[in-house]
Structures are given as C-alpha cells and as structure tokens.
Amino acid sequence: MSSDKQAHKLYDKEGKAIKDRPWIFRTYAGHTNVWASNELYRSNLGKGQTGLSIALDLPTQCGYSSDHDIARPEIGKVGVPINSLDDMKVLFDQIPLDQMNTSMTINGTSMWLLALYVALAEEQGVDIADLKGTTQNDLIKEYLARGTYIFPPEDSIRLIVDMYEYCLHNIPSWNASNICSYHLQEAGATPVQELAFALTTAITILDAIRDRGCFNEEEFERCVGRISYFVNAGMRFVEEVCKMRAFCEMWDEITTERYGVKNPKYRRFRYGVQVNSLGLTEEQPENNAWRILIETLGVTLSRNARCRALQLPAWNEALSLPRPWDQQWSIRLQQILAYETDLLEYPDLFEGSHVVESKVNDLKEQAYAEINKILDMGGGVEAVKTGYMKTSLVTSQGERMTKLVNGEQVVVGKNKWTEGIESPLVKGSDGGIFMVDADAAQRTIDALNKTRSERDPARAEAALKRLAEEAAQGVNLMEASIECAKARVTTGEWSDTLRAAFGEFRPPTGVDGQALNIENDTLTAVRKKVETFIETHGYRPRIVVGKPGLDGHSNGAEMIAVAARHTGFDVIYFGIRLSAVDIVQSALEENVDVIGISLLSGSHNEITDQLFEELEKHGAREAIPVILGGIIPTPDFDALYDKGIKRIFTPKDFDLMSVMSEIIDVINEQKRA
C-alpha cells in the first residue's frame, strides 16, 4: 500500500488520499449593548458559525462600570459593555454555553469575565467542565502594545496563574490565556521581536506557574499544552511563512528543554491569527483587499505551521469599524482560499527547501539571542518595568515610519502611485463608515442601576470583602470572583477592590531617547520655522501630546511626540489613559503653545467637548490651540472645527515632517491672533 503513496498527496491512516479540514473562520464581534450583541451572535450562529469571538468595550476591558465618568464616551463603542451577571445573561440568551467555543478579547479584567461566564453556567445548571473557550489574558503585551492593563505586572501575573490553576482543575478545555504577538507587530515589532517577546511572555507565565508548584508533573505538561498563541502576519509573506515555522520549532525546543515536556502533543504550537492591519491604508482603501489576501498566505501556506483559526480585518480598516458587509467580504476571502483552491490537498510545501530552512534558522538565531538577553536582564516582568521591550517597539515603529516617509518601503497608493480613480466603494450612502447608536448606552446604564437596586446588598458587600481579604492573603481569587459575580457585584466594584489591594501601574512610554532618521527638505524647512519662532519669541515651541480616555492606541501619539522633538519642539508626553482634566492641567502647568490630542477609539466627539469645557473653566479655551489626530471620520470634521479644533490629521498624514510643519503654522496663527 505504502509503496503507492505519492509525496504530493495527503493520506489518512487507512491510506486513503484526503484533504485537510480548513482552519476556523472567525469574526470578532460585539458592540452597542448586550441586546444588540446577543442578536448579532445568534444571527451569526444561525449562519453556521460555530464559535463566538467576543469584543468588549473599553470600560469593561479597563475595569470601569458604564456609569463611571471615564466610561461614558466609550460605552459600546468598540465592543459590548458588561457590568454584571445580569448583562452576561442577556448576552448569552438562547445560546447553549456547553456547545459554544467562546473566545473573549479581555485582559485586565479577564478573571472577572471568566468568573461571570462560570457563574452564568452554574446558574443555568451547565456543568462547567464542559465549557470551552479562551480569555486573552496576556498582560505583558498590554503594557507593551495594547493598553488595557490595570494592576502592576507581578499582580497581573498572579491573576493569570490563578486562572491556569483554576481552569486546569475545573474547566480543562479553557485556555486561561493566549500569548499574543499580534499586537506587538501592530505596535511595530519586527518578526524577530515578535518571536522573542511572545516566547519570553510564555516563558514568564510558565515559570510563574512552575514556581507556584500547584501542579504535579502530568498536570504541568497538560498546562503547557493549554498555552496557545495569537499571532500576526504582514505583507512580507515569505518571511511570515518562515516566522511561523520558526515559532513552531522554537516552542517545541523551549517546552522540551526548559520544561521537559515529554508528550509531543503538549509541545505543539497552537495558534490563531489576525493578519496585519497596521499596514492597511486610508488612501485607496480598496487596495487593502489584496493586502489582506497576501497576508493570509503567510499563515496558511505551510501545512506544518498552519493557523488553527483566522480572523481578517476589512478593506476599510483605516476608516472605521467594519460593517456586516465588510466582514462578509473578508469571510468570503477565507472561504475562497479554503474551498476553491487546492491548498488543503498537499503535505507541507516547504519541507526540504534550503531557502526556507536557512531563513527559519536565521530568524531563530536572532530571536534566541534576544530572548536570552531579556532573560539575563531578569525576565519578562523586569523588561516591562524597565521599558526595555517597549522602547524597542517604539524604535521599530519609528524605523517603519521613517521608511515610509523616505520611500524606502513602497506602499502603493500611499507613497507611490498615489494618483488614481476614486473607488466607488467609499461612495456608499454612509461613506463606508459604521456608527454606533449613542442612545443605546442609556439602556446599559439603566440595567446597571436595576442590578444595583435589586441585588442583596449584604451578599455583595460580603463578596467584595472576601475578595479583598483573599487578595491580601495570596489565595487563588477565582472562587471569590465567582461569588462576586453571583452576588451581582459590578465590573467597577470588582476592579476597584483589586485596585485597592494591588495598586495601579503605568508602564514606561518608551519614547525617551528615541530619534528618527529623517533628514529631508521638509525637515530643514520645519527646523527653520522653529528657529524663527525661537528668535521671535525667545523660547522653543512647547507641545503636549495627550491621549485622553481609555483609548490604548499609542503608536500615533508616540510618533508625533518623537517627530516633534526631532524638529526641535519641547514635548510633554506622559502616556495613555489620561482624563481630559489631566491633559488640560498639564497643558496649563507646562504653558504649552498647542495641545495635540490623539484618538482612535471613536470617542473624539465626546472627548473634544470635555477638553474644551475644561479649558473654558480655566479661561484658556481661546488661548491654547487644540489639534486632533487619529481615526476621525470625514463626516465629523465640520462639527469638530466648529467646536474649535484647529487641524485634524488622519492616517494618510504619514509624512511626519509635513504634520509638524502644519503644527508650527497653527502656533504661529495663534500668536498672530
């Protein structure tokens, strides 16, 4: 029989030629409120989707109830708000928990969301051992790239380990965390950094689990087997193919050598993917469809390193959240690749390729060197606290932007072949933009108030007291959290209790000491403008770059801060997640010439109001010009200008020196007025 086998075919155990099953097609969904999201999930499930990938809104992710001041502008914007078990009940109404594979993009409050899920199952009489799913729960990448951290690193690691311990014993099919390199690439990481930082994260978690000594050898092996990854794939798709192969090999080596895992099943690198969105353009957005397709190849071509699940961004990524049609178009891409082509009929295509092997080895070598460097510095937590990894990412992002500006990296429609016929796609009635119904937030707040007024106050209080005590005692906090959930404690209360116990943490911004390698005519012209300003006014122009609200997209603000220094500004930048009040106060204390706000979360209208209100209070509204950058839909421009915003910048303004030139113009206009 075996003699008949052909190297280019796949066979099953009986020797029959077969085709692989495709990866899981995912769509990340959730918005507005629990009612709207429940409807969306049920309709998706009705269409044959088997798993849920839940997007939560920023207040839920950052540990605030919807009625907190900082939450209001963000309720339901980029995901669904969850305040208590009552919300959870609505969200999963008529969805059988024991048959679902539920993946939640949740980090700072992941223990809380898992506790809510478990409590819901228990109240419904579902055996929790049957629950399947994932809580993202990778806090290291939150400090580095994504921004929804709450507690200091050590405490965050403790919560993660608590969850691994609880899950292995009670919900064996739950992935307590998902090691993410996806977000690192979105923050600028090179393939080597992606490999190194993600694997370092895994090592940090596994070391902490091992050091707790809560598992016997067999359990620890199983626990290693539960570690799964969420990675990224960009436009250099051949390199991405190699990166994925490097990941698989390195994980096998690390789990064998560092952790002595014997069962090969538990050493397998299991991963899901979202392909790169950072490179998707606002300019000629229709080209993004091709980019997404090419990026998909990087994680599907290798049979030996193929993703388990895939979710794709949409062609209008740089414009707004995707609408249902945009998502459908991306799903179609996956279906065409999986079902129309012969991709799934072959064994691994690259085995034996000298080119691929050499490239894989090269990536591995560099990544190991970086991992060892970080471990020598004291490991993942230390490298978060010192800012080593963050600084490296900002440097890489700076290099990426520099290449775009200098034209060293061609991006069609952005820095080459920029002229063309406008796409009819963006001419749809809504301008290709998805908007959230703002009034829906009130329904969420009403439900929250109802929960608070109807719950047993003594039970809620006792549950929180227990949580606080056990946090101090170092007990596993899962049980206490599940009791909180059942006692109708709110998201804000659970988080505040642990904030009081652990404190809060602000990671390094990574911008100190960053330089750009841009030397062009625009820079010369801007520096001249700065010199003239200094001669005229006797000081250097000062800018505060602010990130108000819960938006964690820091790339843009970091690049603007670094670019401003590069052109000769004195720059005040102090990180993400500040209130409008914080930013206005710093602008006043530092007596800046301009306030630059960066917002990508869709809350620019509300936050602009807060800012101007605060400036007004101090009589500074007319005196300090405010400019805005980020994902700002064109239809919002006029209203923002009317409120007093002086300039608006969007992703197409990638030429940092031109942006700075306009900023100095704004300052000069103000001085003349």
Place this chain on the structure above:
Amino acid sequence: MPLSQQHTLLQELESIHQAMDAPLDPTTHDLLHQAAQLEKWPIAQLISIFERNNTESLIKRHAITRYMDTHPDLFGKQACIFGVTGTPGAGKSSLIGELCLSLLEQQPDISIAVLAIDPSSQSSGGALLGDRTRTQFPVNNKQVFFRSQASHLDLGGMGKATFHVMRLLRKFFDVVMIETVGIGQSEIEVQRLSDHTMLVMQPLAGDQVQFMKAGIMEVPDTFVINKCDEDALAKKSRHLLKASLKLAQIHLSGDEAEQAIFMTSATQRKGIREVAEYLLKVCSVDRPDNFDEQEVYFRNKWIREAYGEFGLGVFEHFKDKAELSRGTFEEKELAYKQLMANFLTKLK
C-alpha cells in the same frame, strides 16, 4: 563690530533701561495676584516669562521682581528648596511623586512645586519631557504644581532659566523640588540652587563607585538608595553605601549617618514617610538666605558663557561700580552689558 553698530547697541540698551522704569503692566499684575493664590496657569505663564530669553521677558522679569519685593505681604515666602539628583532611571521622579504625596499627608496645608529637568537632543535641540509620567498627583489641586524644563544643552543640565524660575517659585511655595539628570556638573549646580541636596541611587548598581570617581559624594546632604523593594536589599545597600562613604573619606558620625542615609522603594511606598518627615524637619529649621550667593554664581556663569574669562576679568576690574550690584538681577545684567558695550566702543 563696526562703530555704528556699537552705538545702536548702546542706544538699545539705554532704551531697555528706560523701559524698566515703567510700572508692571496690568496683565502681568493680574497674573501675579492670581499666582499668589496658587492658580496654576498664571504661575505657568510667569514661569515662561522667567524662562524666556528675550528683551521683553527681561523687562518683565525686572518689573515682576520689583513688584514682588515691594509686596512682601503677598510674596513673602521663602521656599525650602530641595535638589534631587542622581543617575538616569534611579527613580528620582517616582520618588519625588511619592514624597510630595507624603508631605501633603503630613502637612495638609503645605504647597509644593516640582521643577523637573530633562536633557535636550544634541541634534534638534528639542526635548522629550517625560518625568510627569511618574507622578500621580491629585488633579486640580493647587497645592502641588509640576513643571518640566528642558536643559537646552546647558552644561550641567541647569542654567540661567532654572535659576530664574527658582527666583519666582521660591516666592509662591513652601517647598520646591528640582530634579536634574546626570553625574558631574549638575550635582554641583543643583547644590547651588538648593537648601538641601539629595542624591538618589540604585541599590548595588555601582553608582557609588562612579560618584566617588567623579568626586560627587561630597556634594549631597542626603543619600537615598531607591528601589529597595525588599528589606534584605535595603540592608545590604545601606552597608555598601556606608563602606563607600568611608572610602571617600566622608565621615558621618553615627547620628548624622542615620539621618543622611535613606532606603526607599518608590513603587512599594517604603521608607517614603521617613524621608518626608526629615525634609519637613529641614524646612522647619531656620535657613540662611543664600540667594545673593546664588545670584553671583549664576551671574558669573552667564558672563562666562557670553564673554568668556575676559568678561569675568572686566567685571572683576569694575566690580566696585554701584550699578553692577544694585537692584534686580536684570538691572545688574543690563548694567554689565552697558559696561561691556562702552568698553568695547572705547577699544575701537
């Protein structure tokens, strides 16, 4: 310089001199009164006037100083000034943040200003001022004020601008803290401006050895070893520091040593209270007003930068002239510039 230009320079200096006679303009007058109430933006705008390097600001600085000197009821404070220095990343900003909170707790009516200096870029001259990230002050609280300043390539990271800003802040606040970076010149300079200097170090990081080599160990009044998150680390660090001090032949008697060496962890909030209590004690003791000395130091520094050793020689020669040591810093500065301009004209 051609003779005609010398004349116009003299004329210009003279017109500045005359402008200085004008009373304080109403806008600045209002700013001052609001600043006396610790209003943030007015203070910030005044700081800018004291930082800026142009004629308009010079004239305003003079008028403001004169006004403050003649209204001691409103501007009679003499802040206790703490210089905080040490290697980059030692935790100076974090420590200052925690110290301020502790000071507020212990003395609820205290007012504190922080001036944090960061280095400017060699190539562009711009600076990233990031110290703010490390402090978590209550917002809209008038009792704590935070300001960043770029070193603007001044040697030692502090210069005229820092000195000028201190002239102002000392009149408004009970306590002013200045944070500087680097080893060497800045430790010496910050000491000039401060009533009390703290050197912040990391545990077991070899800082002490570097400081000793640079002859810095003599400078500070207090040594703080920060990042002593664990008690064992604190003990070991204290021991090492004492040994280094001995090596550097700095002899602290038992009591003095107990008072001058602190182990803290800014992130774990350990040992902060002790330092804050000590600072309050330092503040409560009568301090000599060393402002005149400061002025001389920074005047000389400025002369050297503008005219070199020759300029200092000229000053030495004419130092008995009354106008060189009369009035505000700005008047003296102007008098000196006039002297130099005259001198140069005659040389021609």
